[in-house]
Amino acid sequence: MMTLLYSFLILNILTFIITAYDKRLAIANKKRISEETLLTFAAIGGTIGSALAMYIFNHKTSKKYYLFKFYKIVIIQILIAVGLFYFYEKIVTNS
Numbered sequence: 001m002m003t004l005l006y007s008f009l010i011l012n013i014l015t016f017i018i019t020a021y022d023k024r025l026a027i028a029n030k031k032r033i034s035e036e037t038l039l040t041f042a043a044i045g046g047t048i049g050s051a052l053a054m055y056i057f058n059h060k061t062s063k064k065y066y067l068f069k070f071y072k073i074v075i076i077q078i079l080i081a082v083g084l085f086y087f088y089e090k091i092v093t094n095s
Contacts, residue, residue, distance in 0.1 A: 047073065
């Protein structure tokens with residue numbers, strides 16, 4: 001269980017750093033990290049790190065299409081978490 005928690009923490013820190021670095025690249029007018037890469041990191045569990053970086057550095061917050069995709073990922077993750085919690089409770093109470 002602790003390994004999962006540490007993995008989640010490391011993934012979110014990495015996602016935060018990647019998003020912050022992309023902002024730095026944007027300011028310097030250099031080659032950027034693709035939106036697909038940023039969203040993939042969010043989708044595999046780095047949503048919190050991505051959201052923090054977006055709002056701390058004001059990065060991608062005016063890109064409506066990016067935000068639409070990002071919030072779609074968040075909603076899917078919430079639905080999965082609620083579903084897992086619901087079905088886990090059902091399995092445990094039926095045992």
